[in-house]
Amino acid sequence: MSHSVPLHFGPQLSAEGTQFRFWAPGARRVDLVLEASNGAPSLQQFTALAGGWFETLARGVGAGARYRLRIDDELDVPDPASRFQPEGVTGPGEILDPDAFRWRDLRWQGRPWYEAVLYELHVGTFTREGTYAAAIEHLDDLARLGITAIELLPLNTFAGRRGWGYDGVLLYAPQPSYGRPEDLKRFVQAAHERGLMVLIDVVYNHFGPEGNYLHRYAEDFFTSAHHTPWGSAIDFAHPVVRQFFIQNALYWLNEYQFDGLRVDAVHAMFDEGDTHFIDELVDSVQSGPGSERYVHVVLENHRNEARRLGLKGRSMVAQWNDDFHHPMHILLTGEADGYYGNYAERPVEHLGRVLTEGFAYQGEVYRTDGHARGERSAGLPPTAFVSFLQNHDQIGNRACGERLVQLAPPEKLRVGLAVLLLAPQIPMLFMGEEYGALQPFLYFCDYQGELARSIREGRRNEFASFGAFADEQRREQIPDPNAEQTYRASQLDLDERARAPHRQWLAYTQELLRVRAEKLAPLIPEIIPGAARYTTDGCTLTVTWPLKDGRALLMQANFGDQAKPVPRPGELWYSIAGAPAHSEELGPWEVRLSLAAS
Structure with missing residues (x-):
């Protein structure tokens, strides 16, 4: 069909x-x-x-x-x-015939959002071949692991053969270096056949610097009233421009049967009209394909606008939650520079608020920019928030693209993974994280000439204020984004999964996801929004999520090197330390998940 x-x-x-x-x-x-x-x-x-x-x-x-x-x-x-x-x-x-690909009608309806375990995947670096066809060969592995949804980095055509995809200029055309459009459709179909949703990352806040000719013949696409860090701001007030992007979203969801969108940098979309562009886009998705099957929208929005989030019909609007990542990163690595400083004084307390109310900042002043950040979010369900320890930005925006497995001790990283995967918020893993991949994820692109030189120098100058790169010779060692080797170094070596210690990390991740699927996920819809609470002594954290039947989910986590006394839970479901059910002592760097009796 x-x-x-x-x-x-x-x-x-x-x-x-x-x-x-x-x-x-x-x-x-x-x-x-x-x-x-x-x-x-x-x-x-x-x-x-x-x-x-x-x-x-x-x-x-x-x-x-x-x-x-x-x-x-x-x-x-x-x-x-x-x-x-x-x-x-x-x-x-x-010119393509969009009807030439014959979808196998398996009555796929997507999956409810509370079942989502996201896996962020860059097609070009997920395999050595860097193609849709090669990625299909590993979908069974993801399904066995416990992944239920793949989130693809942007696929719109960008300059050159390699890049992250956020500098695309032709939004309806899938990047040719990954394969033909029918190959992408085969990938989506193969994922559905394994019970996997597929979301696509879309970039509607700017166009890339090469291959964009809109300024020559359609300057009305842009407005001089606002600016973005990446170029001219889009004029969403223009009805034709607005239609261009909304139709693009529906095009991916209909013609390619994607199960949802991740919308990049909503905070860089400026619209002073009565209905903000992103709200009209969400309404169009929910009243269109979302009225027939599960279709979800995930926002990246530094403004933490809680009013844009929630469930409508069968479609969830959720947000990538940096407020989960930042305090967790401090607890796991000890790094507290830059924006981490906003969470450094009380990271466990910030994490507790995130796990119970959604955002850590709900109108409080953010020291990094001196402005109030966020809106009240306590009344939203935990599924309105996507949590992660790593993503393409948090890894790739480091000078050398290091992953957490290189930055945090194993005992701490085990705690981080347990909190991520056993809390009722929607978890997201970055490709390779499940087995402790050692390959970096570097910033890479494929520009030529003056633009390539400008990006290379800009990338190195960006880190001049960091102590480790204050020396110019040290900055020269930051990988050149345009070098093919930078791209090749970022490609996963999936054979690592069979070797120690990666085999053990993979087994641990799979164990956590099994507990999530069997114990936690069925009860997530029963959590009472706005009723969760937490307690902390600055080192241990106890989070309680009351359920509609009077029982409660209970997570206990110790972020310290000393054992701590804790109340005995009702029914102990899982301990990463294998603690006995009657234990009233929480060991160093231990996490437990329990079901408390009514």
Whole structure:
């Protein structure tokens, strides 16, 4: 069966050929440039319509044809709604038949969000091949581990063959170095066949620096009223621009059958209208594909806007929770520089508030910028928050991309994993974390010339204020983002899983996820929002989540080197130290999960 839907942008196949729609309010004339297998390309002029739109019907032209768009007879550009760019951002687009891929109808409806265990995956570095096809070969491993949802880093076409994906410029076209669009659909289908949801990371707050020609013919995409750290801000007040991004979200969910979106940097989306863009996007998702199956939206939002989160129908809107990561990182590594300083004085107390109320900062002043941060979040369910010890940012934004296994002692890291995977918030693992992978995840890209030099120097200057890199010669050792070796060094060696100590880390992670699936997950929907509480002496932490039937989930954690007396739980489900059920002493760096009687 097919899942394609008509788009207002780009090429659409018809019985007569291919209809093209292109929005270029800054252009006087637009021509369709069709490549020919032999001889010169053919040109066909678009008809100018009201509102900056251009249209043309290319008769007899179908799937497989390649094309560009010529602006004012002076510049050839890719179609911003191209469905595939086999030669990259500066090459021609390829017309696709979205109905050619025949999905096997297995009546997949997704999964309820409380079952989610996320696995953040970068296609290019998950395997040595760096392709969708190679990743499929390891989906069984993830399912056996206890993963229930894969979160893919952005797939929109970006410059070059390697990159994180956050500098994409063609949002409808999957990155060609990972495979063809039908390969991506096979990946999603294979995941569904194993009970795995697949979410895609989308970037709607800026475009990348290379291959973006919108300023030439559609300056209305941008606004000078705001700025982002990555370039011009998007003008979400413009109805056509707004439609472009919302249709893109629905395109991924419908045509590729993704089970949800992770929306990058919502805090960098500026919209002073009555309905913020992100709220309209969420409403469109929930009233569209989300009305027929489980479709979830995860926000990255440094503003901690609790009002945007919660359950509507079968769809959850959740947020990546830095407020979980930061105090946990301090407890595991002792690092307290930069933004960690906001949590350094009372990290266990901050963690307790996060586990019971969602955000650690709910309107209090954040010392890093001197502004109030966050909104009241205590009334939200724990599933409105995605917790993690590591992600692509927290690893990759370190100068040398070190993982926690290199920064924290094993006994502390075991505690961190237990709190992450045995708390009712939605946990996320970064690829390789499950077995203590040693490969770094470095910042890498594939630019040339002056832009490559600027990024290399900017990356090294960024760390000049850090004591370890105050010396210029030391900064020169920071890997060059554009070097292929930087990318290759970030690729996982999945064979490590069979060797010690990785085999033991993998078994431990699998054990924690088994306890989560069998004991914890069925009770997560029964947690009473707003009723959780915690106690701490600054070293130990006891968190209680009351259930609707009068019982309660209980987590006890010791973040110190000395044993501590604790009340005996009702029914001990699990102890990472293998403590006996009658024990009233919590050992050093121990975590327990229990069910307290009513």
